[in-house]
Amino acid sequence: MSASATSRKPRRKALAVRVGPLTIGGRSPVSVQSMTKTRTDDVRATVRQIRRLERAGCELVRLAVPDAAAAVALPEIRKRVALPLIADIHFDHRLALAAIRVGFDKVRINPGNIGATWKIREVIKAAAGSGAAIRVGVNAGSIDKSILRRYGRPSVPAMVAGMARCLEPFERAGFKALVLSAKTTDVRETIAVYRELSKRWPYPLHLGLTEAGPPFEGAIRSAAALSVLLLEGIGDTIRISLTGDPVQEIEAGYELLGALGIRRRGPLVYSCPTCGRTGIDVIGLTRKVKAALSDLRTVPMRGQLPPVKVAVMGCVVNGPGEAREADFGIAGGKGRGIVFAHGRVVKTCAEDQLVDALVGEVRRTSE
Ligand code: SF4
Known part of the structure; x- marks a missing residue:
């Protein structure tokens, strides 16, 4: 901040x-x-x-x-x-x-x-x-x-x-x-x-x-x-x-x-607005990420503990940079994407596997 x-x-x-x-x-x-x-x-x-x-x-x-x-x-x-x-x-x-x-x-x-x-x-x-x-x-x-x-x-x-x-x-x-x-x-x-x-x-x-x-x-x-x-x-x-x-x-x-x-209930999901550079279905992926993480329990904020931020970005131009600002993120390419966790690339995979890979990372370290 x-x-x-x-x-x-x-x-x-x-x-x-x-x-x-x-x-x-x-x-x-x-x-x-x-x-x-x-x-x-x-x-x-x-x-x-x-x-x-x-x-x-x-x-x-x-x-x-x-x-x-x-x-x-x-x-x-x-x-x-x-x-x-x-x-x-x-x-x-x-x-x-x-x-x-x-x-x-x-x-x-x-x-x-x-x-x-x-x-x-x-x-x-x-x-x-x-x-x-x-x-x-x-x-x-x-x-x-x-x-x-x-x-x-x-x-x-x-x-x-x-x-x-x-x-x-x-x-x-x-x-x-x-x-x-x-x-x-x-x-x-x-x-x-x-x-x-x-x-x-x-x-x-x-x-x-x-x-x-x-x-x-x-x-x-x-x-x-x-x-x-x-x-x-x-x-x-x-x-x-x-x-x-x-x-x-x-x-x-x-x-x-x-x-x-x-206070937060589960992670805060961010996503890019999409534009002519978008390489993956950001709207669909964001909806799926939100749904997949919706059950994470309510956690009262303690002190300055920030909420977990999850980013879904449509391309690699701003994507990886923005996604690195978040705790977890996806940055899309053409039909493929990169999954980030805490500033590191943890996986590159096909678009249809991105949600599972991202959600797996979030759950492993947030629950
Ligand atoms: S992250 Fe990429 S696709 Fe999304 S709005 Fe920014 S430039 Fe466009």
Whole structure:
């Protein structure tokens, strides 16, 4: 890393909040989470999707509980899943009580739409009794009307005031197992509002954009906002919301944490953009290398330990030089290629053997 590279500020010290076997905040690594997109009352499909998320490295998963039918499915889902589970509740506090009763580890509520304070107090009491955490989520679209009248629009100060209002019953009850989120679709407002939350409250923060968009757009927008915050040491758990397969949310989350040098899941794969010199199928090879290495386990970054970098380069002009910068790499020729490991050529082979040769090298020295 060059001397002028932007440094990462030390992580803000948030309270440690237990969510089942996982801790958010404290000294725990930034965790990566997602949300199921099946109907929650379809237990089979929901459990199958949770298992796929778990294999992808998801550390906690949230399920929408929109009605009584979904609530009825929760005990069976809880029984079949070991991953920490979060119930996402709007409007009806009884659904939150049902989720806590069957052992959900956390509920996400937006106090702004739950209604009377006694209902919030019931949720707090149930969570305190069972050791469940609560995420208090404030969204730009659901700020208390009296606050909106004061600020005119759902601006950053309005969201912070909305959060302060939402937290009153929790503070009165002395309930501290809280995770906070304040979501908007706007990148700069997201950065500004989380900076404020981080200064004002000691609770861990769940970072994310709301309605971020399709995978390509959503990942870019989320990375634009979250990378600024994470480099400032702000953020304890992240969700990259994408309109698509939730597994992509997990992949995007780790890719972002890996790019920032915070955490990685498996190696970072680099590839050249290809051009008129390309001698091998870089796009196909890159896809195969990624797939072949996708099962390498999640490794929290320790100190300055850099992630393993794997490069797929299309030609020998820049190829070997770039590949040598990486820990492992392929540089292609005409239907053939060279495999590098830690700056040395370890093999020259036909294109159809390159992936196996590269992956073999990575596994031999990385696992
Ligand atoms: S590595 Fe070679 S093939 Fe790839 S973009 Fe650079 S010059 Fe083109």
